[in-house]
Amino acid sequence: xxxxxxxxxxxxxxxxxxxxxxxxxxxxxxxxxxxxxxxxxxxxxxxxxxxxxxxxxxxxxxxxxxxxxxxxxxxxxxxxxxxxxxxxxxxxxxxxxxxxxxxxxxxxxxxxxxxxxxxxxxxxxxxxxxxxxxxxxxxxxxxxxxxxxxxxxxxxxxxxxxxxxxxxxxxxxxxxxxxxxxxxxxxxxxxxxxxxxxxxxxxxxxxxxxxxxxxxxxxxxxxxxxxxxxxxxxxxxxxxxxxxxxxxxxxxxxxxxxxxxxxxxxxxxxxxxxxxxxxxxxxxxxxxxxxxxxxxxxxxxxxxxxxxxxxxxxxxxxxxxxxxxxxxxxxxxxxxxxxxxxxxxxx
Amino acid sequence: xxxxxxxxxxxxxxxxxxxxxxxxxxxxxxxxxxxxxxxxxxxxxxxxxxxxxxxxxxxxxxxxxxxxxxxxxxxxxxxxxxxxxxxxxxxxxxxxxxxxxxxxxxxxxxxxxxxxxxxxxxxxxxxxxxxxxxxxxxxxxxxxxxxxxxxxxxxxxxxxxxxxxxxxxxxxxxxxxxxxxxxxxxxxxxxxxxxxxxxxxxxxxxxxxxxxxxxxxxxxxxxxxxxxxxxxxxxxxxxxxxxxxxxxxxxxxxxxxxxxxxxxxxxxxxxxxxxxxxxxxxxxxxxxxxxxxxxxxxxxxxxxxxxxxxxxxxxxxxxxxxxxxxxxxxxxxxxxxxxxxxxxxxx
DNA sequence: TTGAAAGCGCTACCAA
DNA sequence: TTGGTAGCGCTTTCAA
Numbered sequence: 172x173x174x175x176x177x178x179x180x181x182x183x184x185x186x187x188x189x190x191x192x193x194x195x196x197x198x199x200x201x202x203x204x205x206x207x208x209x210x211x212x213x214x215x216x217x218x219x220x221x222x223x224x225x226x227x228x229x230x231x232x233x234x235x236x237x238x239x240x241x242x243x244x245x246x247x248x249x250x251x252x253x254x255x256x257x258x259x260x261x262x263x264x265x266x267x268x269x270x271x272x273x274x275x276x277x278x279x280x281x282x283x284x285x286x287x288x289x290x291x292x293x294x295x296x297x298x299x300x301x302x303x304x305x306x307x308x309x310x311x312x313x314x315x316x317x318x319x320x321x322x323x324x325x326x327x328x329x330x331x332x333x334x335x336x337x338x339x340x341x342x343x344x345x346x347x348x349x350x351x352x353x354x355x356x357x358x359x360x361x362x363x364x365x366x367x368x369x370x371x372x373x374x375x376x377x378x379x380x381x382x383x384x385x386x387x388x389x390x391x392x393x394x395x396x397x398x399x400x401x402x403x404x405x406x407x408x409x410x411x412x413x414x415x416x417x418x419x420x421x422x423x424x425x426x427x428x429x430x431x432x433x434x435x436x437x438x439x440x441x442x443x444x445x446x447x448x449x450x451x452x453x454x455x456x457x458x459x460x461x462x463x464x465x466x467x468x469x470x471x472x473x474x475x476x477x478x479x480x481x482x483x484x485x486x487x488x489x490x491x492x493x494x495x496x497x498x499x500x501x502x503x504x505x506x507x508x509x510x511x512x513x514x515x516x517x518x
Numbered sequence: 519x520x521x522x523x524x525x526x527x528x529x530x531x532x533x534x535x536x537x538x539x540x541x542x543x544x545x546x547x548x549x550x551x552x553x554x555x556x557x558x559x560x561x562x563x564x565x566x567x568x569x570x571x572x573x574x575x576x577x578x579x580x581x582x583x584x585x586x587x588x589x590x591x592x593x594x595x596x597x598x599x600x601x602x603x604x605x606x607x608x609x610x611x612x613x614x615x616x617x618x619x620x621x622x623x624x625x626x627x628x629x630x631x632x633x634x635x636x637x638x639x640x641x642x643x644x645x646x647x648x649x650x651x652x653x654x655x656x657x658x659x660x661x662x663x664x665x666x667x668x669x670x671x672x673x674x675x676x677x678x679x680x681x682x683x684x685x686x687x688x689x690x691x692x693x694x695x696x697x698x699x700x701x702x703x704x705x706x707x708x709x710x711x712x713x714x715x716x717x718x719x720x721x722x723x724x725x726x727x728x729x730x731x732x733x734x735x736x737x738x739x740x741x742x743x744x745x746x747x748x749x750x751x752x753x754x755x756x757x758x759x760x761x762x763x764x765x766x767x768x769x770x771x772x773x774x775x776x777x778x779x780x781x782x783x784x785x786x787x788x789x790x791x792x793x794x795x796x797x798x799x800x801x802x803x804x805x806x807x808x809x810x811x812x813x814x815x816x817x818x819x820x821x822x823x824x825x826x827x828x829x830x831x832x833x834x835x836x837x838x839x840x841x842x843x844x845x846x847x848x849x850x851x852x853x854x855x856x857x858x859x860x861x862x863x864x865x
Numbered sequence: 866t867t868g869a870a871a872g873c874g875c876t877a878c879c880a881a
Numbered sequence: 882t883t884g885g886t887a888g889c890g891c892t893t894t895c896a897a
Contacts, residue, residue, distance in 0.1 A: 248876050543891095
């Protein structure tokens with residue numbers, strides 16, 4: 172590894188030599204003050220009054236050198252950071268969630284946190300937690316499953332003052348935003364029951380990484396129909412036209428009068444295939460999707476869907492901030508998934 | 519700001535007191551060795567041979583304390599990091615791109631880089647660049663526009679050994695993965711010309727943040743039809759059913775025989791509205807989308823589309839690694855957007 | 866084979 | 882109002 176030597180304090184010759192990264196000491200030297208003064212000026216330290224001319228000299232020197240403070244050195248010295256870390260979702264997750272993340276980032280940066288999505292690929296469970304902990308974040312927001320009590324402990328022991336999970340279940344020691352996907356399935360199930368349907372299929376994606384959501388959604392349907400005598404059939408489906416056509420071809424044998432799909436995309440895929448098979452919707456089979464995507468309004472009949480409401484980013488940001496300020500408070504658990512049925516023409 | 523006092527080295531009493539974050543010194547103390555030895559063992563330093571019993575003691579002590587190294591301290595000492603920083607896109611961008619990012623993260627972590635998406639919201643241009651520079655990343659990958667030569671300079675002066683832009687145009691001093699969206703429009707335009715269409719509309723999203731892509735796509739259509747006597751009309755469209763219906767109602771007046779939409783979503787939205795108005799597709803008006811989404815196969819007629827091929831994550835990861843290893847090499851410029859027409863039934 | 870110590874860049878305490 | 886300086890956690894050179 173080649174180390175770039177520090178530029179000595181003597182000014183370099185005429186040619187613009189590739190200088191090394193300027194530090195606050197360089198700024199101090201150029202401004203003719205001490206490093207302490209530079210720090211006071213650039214951080215607007217209120218406990219210390221610096222004369223106006225000095226301030227100006229420091230600012231000018233900093234600008235001239237293109238000085239940018241070194242976050243690592245700063246947080247090392249401070250003993251803590253304002254870094255909020257989220258693992259980046261490994262699979263491309265929906266629009267809804269992307270929007271939520273954006274909102275959250277915005278709200279957190281309003282509170283002066285730095286938000287970073289950590290590209291964790293190939294690391295699982297506690298290894299991932301250790302990798303995150305190396306950055307000494309002040310808070311960690313973990314979507315989905317995959318973080319256990321051990322991981323929470325690792326993070327807390329490394330100084331994280333708040334660990335928040337966003338997923339289907341609580342984790343010991345962490346705050347939880349309970350995304351109760353069962354309620355999504357329950358909502359669809361109740362609707363179908365009310366519409367008099369008795370033999371309900373539930374489309375479950377075959378794609379990896381979605382079980383954490385698809386399983387509870389299926390379970391919710393089961394619960395809604397429990398004790399009514401209605402049957403619930405899981406229908407694994409890959410997100411391809413061929414798979415949908417195959418499933419549709421099998422429809423008479425299945426004898427279902429309703430189907431709830433994991434989300435609108437799978438619903439539309441199947442609905443298209445069913446129409447191509449001559450299945451009448453909603454007469455022969457009712458179809459309900461989820462997530463209320465624009466997509467569901469394009470194909471006819473318009474798709475009934477479960478509208479899912481995520482919490483506002485503001486809300487989560489405030490929870491994080493509270494937790495950071497009082498790390499010893501009891502972990503909070505919030506149910507945050509609103510599910511409501513949007514009835515259109517397919518059910 | 520409340521500082522957590524360091525736990526003194528005397529063992530705490532019975533109750534599990536909230537200890538402070540363990541450091542390598544704590545590990546050394548518990549293992550009865552020096553901090554240097556701890557470092558050697560935990561980093562598998564090959565230049566130094568440590569006896570097996572010592573190794574074991576160190577590892578056990580580290581595990582017992584739940585020791586996690588402090589990335590900031592490490593990179594401060596080392597003088598450089600393995601951090602690759604990407605600003606997180608402010609607007610939810612398509613599936614295609616999300617997949618690309620994932621692949622890239624995977625490829626980079628194979629090369630032992632840590633990839634982080636920085637939630638830049640509200641910061642623009644050079645301010646954003648400064649914020650990124652504070653983390654002293656070894657490389658910065660910037661999608662879209664918004665980074666100027668100034669920003670590149672800031673990053674390089676702060677030690678970034680590679681700056682790569684992924685966008686419509688080169689930026690002085692940075693490597694460029696040229697996403698030539700004009701070629702997407704050009705592809706659609708050529709196709710429509712070949713199909714004998716002469717009055718071409720181009721749907722341009724009204725939503726913010728998409729101009730960087732929509733403008734070149736429009737321009738590409740213009741170029742493809744230049745000199746053929748065909749007309750090109752920009753059609754601003756918001757992503758709502760109402761807006762689409764309004765545009766469709768205006769269709770007779772516009773007198774267009776073809777339309778290229780920014781992407782498949784807008785194309786489908788408009789195609790649905792056109793069908794509802796009784797416009798025959800493709801007889802009266804040909805419709806072409808872009809991005810080749812599943813969506814385009816669900817509504818009939820199946821949507822013709824421009825299939826866009828992004829480079830592999832592997833490819834970009836290798837470019838980054840090369841640039842990091844040889845930061846003084848000439849900035850490379852690569853055209854990386856493959857555009858090919860997928861003809862289905864709507865054109 | 867192991868240890869002592871310097872020093873990365875920064876801030877905050879204390880002294881001048 | 883300003884400067885000197887200790888020390889955050891870590892790695893690495895040099896010495897033992």
